[in-house]
Amino acid sequence: MNGWLLTAGGIAAATTLIHATAGGRSVVRPLLGSELAAEPKRTLHVVWHMVTADLLISSIALLALAFTAAPGKALVVFIAAHYLAYAAVFLTVALAADWPRPLLQLPQWMLLLPVAGLTLIGTG
Template sequence: MNGWLLTAGSVAAATTLIHATAGGRSIVRPLLGSEVAAEPKRTLHVVWHMVTVDLLLSSIVLLVLAFATAPSTVLVLFIAAQYLAYAVVFLIVTLAADWPRPLFQLPQWMLLLPVGVLALIGTR
């Protein structure tokens, strides 16, 4: 068993759960109830669910690979790169905004970054 991948997969699974529940309430419901035009609204709704699927599948893969006798390094590196890239995007967008305490306005990076780092460590 690879404890690093197990931890990365567990954090990724928790992130998926938070995304689907809390994010659904605070992001999707207000979006769907907004005056945004139908096409961009539905496109953003689809993107929301695409992210949910991506988070879910990557957490499952990390958990399965944690118990594999020879986990695929390429696959783990791909998932790590995704999570690290997602964290960087959140940090760039957050820091570019003119908000007080910007790192806490969009805190998603705090869940994404550890998954990427733990998965990277898990390839050693």
């Protein structure tokens, strides 16, 4: 068993649950109730669910890979890279915003970055 990947998978699964529940309430519901035009509104709604699917599939993959004798390094690095990319996007957007304490306004990076790091450590 690879404890690094197991921990990363656990955090990824928790991230998926938070995304689907709390994010649904705080992001999707206001989006769908907004005056935004129908096409961009529905496109953003689809993207929301695409991210949900991506988070779910990658967390399941990490948990399965944790119990694989010799997980494929390319797959593990790919999963780490996409969590790192998600974290980088959140950090970039947060830091570009003119908000007080921007890193706490969009805190998703705090869950995404550890998954990336633990997954990379788990490749060793």
